[in-house]
Amino acid sequence: MNIKPWVNQPPEDPAARPATPAAAVEHLLAGNGRVRAAAECACDGELYPAALPKQQPFGVVLGCSDARAPLELVFDAAPNQLFVVRVAGNVLGDECLGSIEYALANFQDSVRLLVVMGHTGCGAVAAAVQTYLSPKHAAGIAFSRSLRSVVNHILVAVRSAALSLEQAWGGDVLEDPGMPAALAELAVPLNAAMTAYQLRLELERLDAAARPEVVYCVYDLLSSRVVGPPDLASVALTPAPKDPAELVELGLQFARSAAVTRHLNLIRGPFADAPAPTPS
Numbered sequence: 001m002n003i004k005p006w007v008n009q010p011p012e013d014p015a016a017r018p019a020t021p022a023a024a025v026e027h028l029l030a031g032n033g034r035v036r037a038a039a040e041c042a043c044d045g046e047l048y049p050a051a052l053p054k055q056q057p058f059g060v061v062l063g064c065s066d067a068r069a070p071l072e073l074v075f076d077a078a079p080n081q082l083f084v085v086r087v088a089g090n091v092l093g094d095e096c097l098g099s100i101e102y103a104l105a106n107f108q109d110s111v112r113l114l115v116v117m118g119h120t121g122c123g124a125v126a127a128a129v130q131t132y133l134s135p136k137h138a139a140g141i142a143f144s145r146s147l148r149s150v151v152n153h154i155l156v157a158v159r160s161a162a163l164s165l166e167q168a169w170g171g172d173v174l175e176d177p178g179m180p181a182a183l184a185e186l187a188v189p190l191n192a193a194m195t196a197y198q199l200r201l202e203l204e205r206l207d208a209a210a211r212p213e214v215v216y217c218v219y220d221l222l223s224s225r226v227v228g229p230p231d232l233a234s235v236a237l238t239p240a241p242k243d244p245a246e247l248v249e250l251g252l253q254f255a256r257s258a259a260v261t262r263h264l265n266l267i268r269g270p271f272a273d274a275p276a277p278t279p280s
């Protein structure tokens with residue numbers, strides 16, 4: 001069954017965005033009408049004319065809730081292909097891990113891959129960077145336990161990103177005006193890689209035969225590419241790091257990538273004529 005009416009959808013027209021709750025309801029019902037029409041056209045009235053199939057996803061994907069990073073569309077997947085968990089910052093809270101464990105326990109015959117997908121321009125990561133750099137400006141989340149929970153999950157990756165930048169470019173990088181943007185750019189892939197590593201550890205208690213491969217990537221909102229190491233420009237779904245040493249090495253690779261250094265004045269900015277510092 002291959003029902004994908006959204007593939008040929010034109011880019012969203014901002015002028016046509018629903019302005020009221022009633023218009024939003026109408027918009028959603030019209031969308032569902034198009035899906036039904038496509039199903040009727042493709043398979044004579046019912047999506048599954050014979051019988052409702054067993055749920056058989058080949059992939060489990062953990063991604064961010066960001067409206068610009070819709071997982072099924074990113075991978076052009078049809079119904080019943082992906083088991084999707086979306087949460088701000090693609091953080092691995094208890095409920096998300098529980099959903100993934102459920103999928104692995106119930107669909108082990110079909111699941112072959114577990115994907116963690118971060119994305120460029122992630123607001124949750126930006127909030128964690130802001131909290132890390134300027135805790136006094138984190139008042140917006142201070143009184144919300146649930147918001148703090150999302151940010152706290154990501155802070156580990158932000159700290160690690162700061163250490164990687166300092167290790168790659170020296171202590172001066174901490175004063176660079178581009179540091180917040182560089183941190184956010186670097187924390188996204190590190191957050192995805194760390195989560196993939198965490199999932200890999202969680203899966204070690206399963207039989208080797210029932211263990212899907214764990215991979216991670218960053219979805220670039222501008223180009224629609226899913227990218228990864230070594231330069232955050234190569235299209236890839238990268239296997240989860242095997243140990244903490246690999247995570248450290250990844251942090252350094254990413255810190256030296258053009259995707260990250262383009263934010264740093266120290267390397268590319270107003271002193272672009274000066275030779276770039278040698279990575280240390």
Ligand SMILES: [Zn+2]
Nearest residue numbers: 064066122123
């Ligand atoms: Zn996000």
